[in-house]
Amino acid sequence: MPQPLVRARLTALFVVAATVAAACSSGDDVQFNNDALAGNGNGALANGGSGAKPSGNAGATSNGATSQGGGSTAQAGSTAKAGSSAQAGTDAAGGDPNSNGGTETAGSSSGGTPATGGTPATGGTPATGGTPATGGTPATGGTPATGGTGPIVINGNGNCSEAQTCNLDCMPTGIAKQCTNQCGGMSDCTADCDGVRCILGCSSSADCDQTCTGDADCQATCSNTSTCSQDCTGSKCLQICNGSATCESDCASGDCENRCSGNASCHSHCPAGGCTYTCSDQSTCDSECTGGGCEMTCSGSADCTFSCPGGGCTFRCQGNGTCNTSCGNHDNCKGSGPGPNN
Numbered sequence: 563m564p565q566p567l568v569r570a571r572l573t574a575l576f577v578v579a580a581t582v583a584a585a586c587s588s589g590d591d592v593q594f595n596n597d598a599l600a601g602n603g604n605g606a607l608a609n610g611g612s613g614a615k616p617s618g619n620a621g622a623t624s625n626g627a628t629s630q631g632g633g634s635t636a637q638a639g640s641t642a643k644a645g646s647s648a649q650a651g652t653d654a655a656g657g658d659p660n661s662n663g664g665t666e667t668a669g670s671s672s673g674g675t676p677a678t679g680g681t682p683a684t685g686g687t688p689a690t691g692g693t694p695a696t697g698g699t700p701a702t703g704g705t706p707a708t709g710g711t712g713p714i715v716i717n718g719n720g721n722c723s724e725a726q727t728c729n730l731d732c733m734p735t736g737i738a739k740q741c742t743n744q745c746g747g748m749s750d751c752t753a754d755c756d757g758v759r760c761i762l763g764c765s766s767s768a769d770c771d772q773t774c775t776g777d778a779d780c781q782a783t784c785s786n787t788s789t790c791s792q793d794c795t796g797s798k799c800l801q802i803c804n805g806s807a808t809c810e811s812d813c814a815s816g817d818c819e820n821r822c823s824g825n826a827s828c829h830s831h832c833p834a835g836g837c838t839y840t841c842s843d844q845s846t847c848d849s850e851c852t853g854g855g856c857e858m859t860c861s862g863s864a865d866c867t868f869s870c871p872g873g874g875c876t877f878r879c880q881g882n883g884t885c886n887t888s889c890g891n892h893d894n895c896k897g898s899g900p901g902p903n904n
Contacts, residue, residue, distance in 0.1 A: 713752075722749040722768075732760045745770050745788075755780050755797075764788040764807075774799050784809050784826075794818050803828050803845075813837050822847050822864075832856055841866045842881075851875050854892075860885040870895055 713727045718735070721744045722728030730753035732741035740759040745751035745768040753762050757776035764770035764784045772790070774780035774797040781800045784790035784807040792801045792811045799818045803809035803826040811820050815834040822828035822845045830839055835853020841864040849858055854872025864883040868875070873892025879885030889895030 716743065719743065721745070722751050723747045724749060726750075728752070730754065730762070732756070732758055734758055753782075764790050801828075820849070835872055839868070858887070 713729045714722065715729045715731060716722070717731050717733050719742050720728075720730070722730070723745075724747045726747075727750045728745065730741070730743045730745075730751055732743075732753070732755045734741050740761070741755070742761045743751070743753060744763040744765070746764075746766045747768060748766070749768045751762075751764065751768060751770045753760060753770065753772045755772065755774045755778040757778055759779040760772070760774065760781070762770060762772050762780075762782045764782065765786050765788055767786070768788045770782065770784065770788065770790045772780055772782045772792045774792070774794045776796065778797040778799075780792065780794065780797060781802070782790055782792050783802045783804075785803075785805040786807065787805070788807050790801065790803065790807060790809045792799055792809075793814075794812070794816050795814045797816045799811070799813060799816060800821075801809055801811045801819070802821045804822075804824040805826060806824070807826045809820070809822065809826060810829045811818065811831070813830075813832045813834050817836065818832060818834070819838040820828055820830045820840070822839075822841045823843045824845060825843070826845045828839075828841065828845065828847045828849075830837065830847070830849040832849075832851045833853055835851060835855045837849075837851060837853075837856045839847065839849040839856065840859045840861075841847030841849075842859075842861045844863050846865045847860070848867045849856070849869070851858070851868075851870045852872055854870060854874040856870060856872075856875045857878070858866070858868040858870075858875060859878040859880070860866030860868070860883055861878075861880040862883055863881060864885075866879070866883065866885045868877055868886065869888040869890070870877075870892070871890040873889055873894050875887075875889060875895045877885070877887040877895060877897035879887065879897065887895070887897060
C-alpha cells in the first residue's frame with residue numbers, strides 16, 4: 563500500500579476515535595453505526611444535549627459521515643405582558659468541514675431577557691371628597707314654650723312686684739272689711755273691689771287697673787312712672803296721682819274725686835256729675851264733667867283744661883298756670899281767679 567494512503571487512513575481513524583471519545587465523555591447516550599467506520603453515509607448519530615430536541619439533519623457531511631443533531635430550537639418562554647420578545651437563539655453549526663468525522667455544536671439559544679411588567683401602575687393619591695359638608699349647627703327649637711303659671715291671685719291683703727301679674731280680689735274676712743294692696747316694679751295688677759273698702763298703691767313702673775262696684779269705697783294712689791286707671795260705678799272713688807304718673811278715671815255714678823300733682827298727667831271723665839278735680843304744681847289735667855255740677859281747681863303752674871257740658875260747674879283758676887274753662891251751652895257755671903269763666 564502506498565505510504566500516503568496509509569497516512570490518510572490512520573488520520574481518519576484518529577479522527578473517528580476522537581469523536582467517539584468526545585461523545586462518551588458527555589454523559590449522554592451515543593448510538594454507533596458501523597457504517598461510519600467503513601466510510602458509509604450515515605456516520606454516528608449524536609443526540610444533542612439533555613432536553614434538546616433535534617430539528618433535522620443539520621449536520622455537515624464529511625467523507626461520508628453525517629453528523630446529526632443540528633441546533634436545538636430554544637423555548638421562548640411565556641411572553642410577559644409589556645415585555646420584549648425572546649430571542650430564538652442561533653442555529654447550530656454543523657462542525658468543521660475539513661475534519662473527517664465532523665464535529666457539531668449544538669448552538670446557543672437565549673430565551674431573551676425575561677419581560678417585566680414594569681413598575682405596577684399606581685392610582686396616585688386616592689381622591690378625597692374634601693371636607694364633608696356640614697349642615698351647620700343643627701337648628702334648635704329653643705327653650706320650649708311654657709304655659710306659665712298664670713296670674714297670681716291675691717284674696718285680701720297682698721303685694722305684687724317685679725314683673726308679676728296679679729289679680730287682686732278683695733274678699734276680706736272679719737270686722738275690718740278692708741283690703742290693702744301694693745303693686746311695684748314692672749308688675750301688672752288688676753284690682754276688683756265690690757262693696758268693701760279697697761286701698762291700692764301703684765308705684766315704680768307698675769300698671770294698675772281698679773274697678774269699684776257695689777257701693778265700694780276705693781282709693782288708688784299712683785306715683786313715679788306708674789300707669790293707673792279707675793272705673794267707679796255706684797261707689798265712692800278717690801284717685802291720687804303724683805310724680806310722673808299717668809292716670810285716667812271714669813265715674814259712671816257715685817261720688818268721685820281726682821287729685822293730680824307733681825308732673826303727673828290726668829284725664830278724668832264724670833258722666834254722673836258732681837265730681838271734684840284738683841290740678842296743681844306742674845301737672846297737666848284734662849277734665850270733663852258731662853253730668854254737670856263738678857268743682858274744678860287749677861293752681862300753681864298747672865296746665866288745666868276744664869269743660870262742663872252739663873252746666874252748673876265751679877271753676878277755680880289760681881296761680882300762674884294755664885286754666886281754660888268751658889260751660890258748654892250753659893251760663894250757670896261759676897268761676898274765680900285769673901282764668902276765664904264761660
